[in-house]
Amino acid sequence: MTGRILIVEDEARIASFVEKGLRANGFTTSVVASGADALSWAASFDLVVLDLGLPDLDGFSVLRALRDQGVATPVIILTARDSVHDTVAGLSGGADDYMTKPFRFEELLARVRLRLRPPGVPEATVLTAGSLSLDLRTRQAVLPSGSVDLTAREFALLELFLRHPGQVLVREQILSHVWGYDFDPGSNVVDVYVRSLRRKIGAERLETVRGMGYRLS
Amino acid sequence: MTGRILIVEDEARIASFVEKGLRANGFTTSVVASGADALSWAASFDLVVLDLGLPDLDGFSVLRALRDQGVATPVIILTARDSVHDTVAGLSGGADDYMTKPFRFEELLARVRLRLRPPGVPEATVLTAGSLSLDLRTRQAVLPSGSVDLTAREFALLELFLRHPGQVLVREQILSHVWGYDFDPGSNVVDVYVRSLRRKIGAERLETVRGMGYRLS
DNA sequence: CGGACAGATGAAGAGATCTTCATCTTGGTC
DNA sequence: GACCAAGATGAAGATCTCTTCATCTGTCCG
Numbered sequence: 001m002t003g004r005i006l007i008v009e010d011e012a013r014i015a016s017f018v019e020k021g022l023r024a025n026g027f028t029t030s031v032v033a034s035g036a037d038a039l040s041w042a043a044s045f046d047l048v049v050l051d052l053g054l055p056d057l058d059g060f061s062v063l064r065a066l067r068d069q070g071v072a073t074p075v076i077i078l079t080a081r082d083s084v085h086d087t088v089a090g091l092s093g094g095a096d097d098y099m100t101k102p103f104r105f106e107e108l109l110a111r112v113r114l115r116l117r118p119p120g121v122p123e124a125t126v127l128t129a130g131s132l133s134l135d136l137r138t139r140q141a142v143l144p145s146g147s148v149d150l151t152a153r154e155f156a157l158l159e160l161f162l163r164h165p166g167q168v169l170v171r172e173q174i175l176s177h178v179w180g181y182d183f184d185p186g187s188n189v190v191d192v193y194v195r196s197l198r199r200k201i202g203a204e205r206l207e208t209v210r211g212m213g214y215r216l217s
Numbered sequence: 218m219t220g221r222i223l224i225v226e227d228e229a230r231i232a233s234f235v236e237k238g239l240r241a242n243g244f245t246t247s248v249v250a251s252g253a254d255a256l257s258w259a260a261s262f263d264l265v266v267l268d269l270g271l272p273d274l275d276g277f278s279v280l281r282a283l284r285d286q287g288v289a290t291p292v293i294i295l296t297a298r299d300s301v302h303d304t305v306a307g308l309s310g311g312a313d314d315y316m317t318k319p320f321r322f323e324e325l326l327a328r329v330r331l332r333l334r335p336p337g338v339p340e341a342t343v344l345t346a347g348s349l350s351l352d353l354r355t356r357q358a359v360l361p362s363g364s365v366d367l368t369a370r371e372f373a374l375l376e377l378f379l380r381h382p383g384q385v386l387v388r389e390q391i392l393s394h395v396w397g398y399d400f401d402p403g404s405n406v407v408d409v410y411v412r413s414l415r416r417k418i419g420a421e422r423l424e425t426v427r428g429m430g431y432r433l434s
Numbered sequence: 435c436g437g438a439c440a441g442a443t444g445a446a447g448a449g450a451t452c453t454t455c456a457t458c459t460t461g462g463t464c
Numbered sequence: 465g466a467c468c469a470a471g472a473t474g475a476a477g478a479t480c481t482c483t484t485c486a487t488c489t490g491t492c493c494g
Contacts, residue, residue, distance in 0.1 A: 088343050088350040088359045097342050125314050126305050133305040142305045151481060189483065191441065198442095210440065210491075368451060406453065408471065415472095427461070427470065 003116045006045040007031045008038040008062070009078070010055055014101075018049060021105045022112070035062040043071045047115055049108070051078045052087065060090050074115040076108070104181045127162035129216055132205055134162055141201050148200045153178065157193050158201070161216040170213040190214075220263040220333045224248045225255040225279070226295070227272055231318075235266060238322045239329065252279040260288045264332055266325070268295045269304065277307050291332040293325070323394060344379040346433055349422055351379055358418050365417045370395065374410050375418070378433040387430040407431075 005022055009015040010033040019029045030045070032038055035057030042048050048066075052059035063075055077098040079087040087098050097111050117123065126142075127134045133142040139155045140147045150158065156178045161169065174190050175183040194214055198206050207217045222239055226232040227250040236246045247262070249255055252274030259265050265283075269276035280292055294315040296304040304315050314328050334340065343359075344351045350359040356372045357364045367375060373395045378386065391407050392400040411431055415423050424434045 084364055085348070085350070085359050085361050088345065088352065089348070091343050091345075126308050128305065128308075131302070131306070133302070135305065142302050144302050147301055153482070187483080188441085188485090192443085192483075195442065195444095208441070370452070404453080405455090405471085409453075409473085412472065412474095425471070 001113060001116055001118075002026050002028070003046040003112075004028045004030075004044070005112065006038065006041055006048045008035070008048060008054070008059075009033065009051040010053070011051070014051070014078075017105070018108065021109065025109060027112070035059070038062050039065055039069075042066050042073055043069075045073060047112060048073055048075045049078065049112075050075050052083070053080065063090070063096070076111055076115065078103070104176075106177065127159065129162055129165045130205075132162075132201060132216075134158055143201060150197075150200065153193055154197050154200065157190075158197055161206070161214070165216055168209045168212050168215045174213065218330060218333055219243055219245070220329075221245045221247075221261070222329065223255065223258055223262040223265045225252070225265060225271070225276075226250065226268040227270075228268070231268070231295075234322070235325065238326065242326060244329070252276070255279050256282055256286075259283050259290055260286075262290060264329060265290055265292045266295065266329075267292050269300070270297065280307070280313070293328055293332065295320070321393070321397065344376065346379055346382045347422075349379075349418060349433075351375055360418060367414075367417065370410055371414050371417065374407075375414055378423070378431070382433055385426045385429050385432045391430065 005027050007015055007018050007029055009031065015031045019031055022029050032041060035054045039062060050059050050062060059077060075096045077087060077096060078101055079098055081100045084100055091098060097115065099108060125136055127136065131144050135142060139150055141150055141158060160174065160177050171190050179189065194206055205217060207215045209215055222244050224232055224235050224246055226248065232248045236248055239246050249258060252271045256279060267276050267279060276294060292313045294304060294313060295318055296315055298317045301317055308315060314332065316325060342353055344353065348361050352359060356367055358367055358375060377391065377394050388407050396406065411423055422434060424432045426432055
């Protein structure tokens with residue numbers, strides 16, 4: 001998936017963090033630091049990441065002005081945790097999305113991908129690898145022998161494997177995706193959950209790559 | 218939301234159940250009972266509900282034939298619970314959806330709506346009523362005073378209220394939506410969960426309508 | 435062979451969640 | 465006002481979920 005993304009952010013550190021991450025994932029990005037610039041440029045982009053704490057215009061004025069101009073580009077808003085209510089109140093009809101700072105980059109990436117999904121290519125309801133499938137709505141693993149209910153963690157873990165089929169996933173990667181940003185590196189939760197997944201979907205499906213991590217086969 | 222829906226189902230009882238429900242929700246429907254008819258008609262509809270257990274052609278052949286003809290109409294498959302694996306395996310790339318029989322009508326309706334959502338109108342991430350919002354992804358209620366985490370049941374209950382704002386919801390409706398099809402009519406779970414929701418979002422937001430049920434105000 | 439380390443496994447405990455039940459309160463009706 | 469039904473509430477127990485910890489097993493390498 002590709003796309004041109006406009007980052008409207010005045011803090012250089014955050015702008016750079018977002019820009020690097022998005023570029024590393026194949027998106028084209030530009031950064032502007034003011035609401036005025038955002039207004040002039042937004043229409044030429046596929047998506048806008050908009051910080052609410054701008055120096056000149058506040059973010060919502062920018063958003064409203066864009067919509068008044070008939071610009072329909074999806075906007076993902078970055079906001080401080082303590083002004084969530086105002087932010088959410090400003091999202092009319094779900095056309096836009098928001099994230100509270102600080103945020104994990106993966107979360108932003110997921111939302112960007114969601115908004116840029118080509119129309120006509122609906123969201124997957126099922127992920128499949130070989131004879132193993134995962135129903136994303138019912139949170140069930142589907143095997144030739146039948147369906148198995150998964151817990152939230154098991155589900156998140158299996159989803160991660162299914163989204164990276166055949167690829168070795170390192171513990172650290174797994175921890176940061178499934179357990180979040182500030183994980184305890186000394187924990188063996190991953191092992192334990194791989195174990196319980198294996199019990200449910202069959203041990204042979206999750207291959208151990210010694211010294212590296214695990215791989216879905 | 219409107220749309221023309223083709224129901225491909227040979228069991229009259231189920232066909233009627235689905236047709237009535239969809240019509241009651243503003244959709245235009247037609248029913249055919251054979252795969253051959255499905256093939257000739259599918260292209261003129263916005264969505265197809267396709268039973269896999271047809272007398273002439275099996276459902277998958279119909280689906281494959283449609284795709285071979287270049288018909289991209291979204292298809293929702295109805296299948297027996299014990300052939301889930303085959304069904305899921307047949308869903309290529311998540312372009313289609315499936316449901317196991319027996320199913321709750323509301324579930325079908327939700328999937329129909331999902332598939333017929335006009336492109337460019339992304340799925341809502343937040344539902345709002347007055348100063349109360351619900352973030353559908355984080356499962357948090359957002360109030361002027363801050364955000365509150367909800368449990369799975371609380372979330373489902375509040376979502377139901379927010380999708381029917383200002384409308385009185387009867388216990389039975391609530392039970393069938395949030396607790397599923399085969400609920401115990403003698404239970405007071407609804408009361409208990411209304412209570413716990415009130416504690417979290419403020420008692421004044423959920424109004425009691427004596428002898429009827431509850432309403433979000 | 436033996437040591438060291440990576441991974442596998444089982445069990446236990448904390449905490450959350452869901453539901454049921456018993457009791458109390460409120461509103462409506464006669 | 466008295467009564468009854470509907471609803472509100474608190475508490476307890478069953479179950480599930482997640483995580484940690486201790487121990488066991490297997491692999492690699494000298």
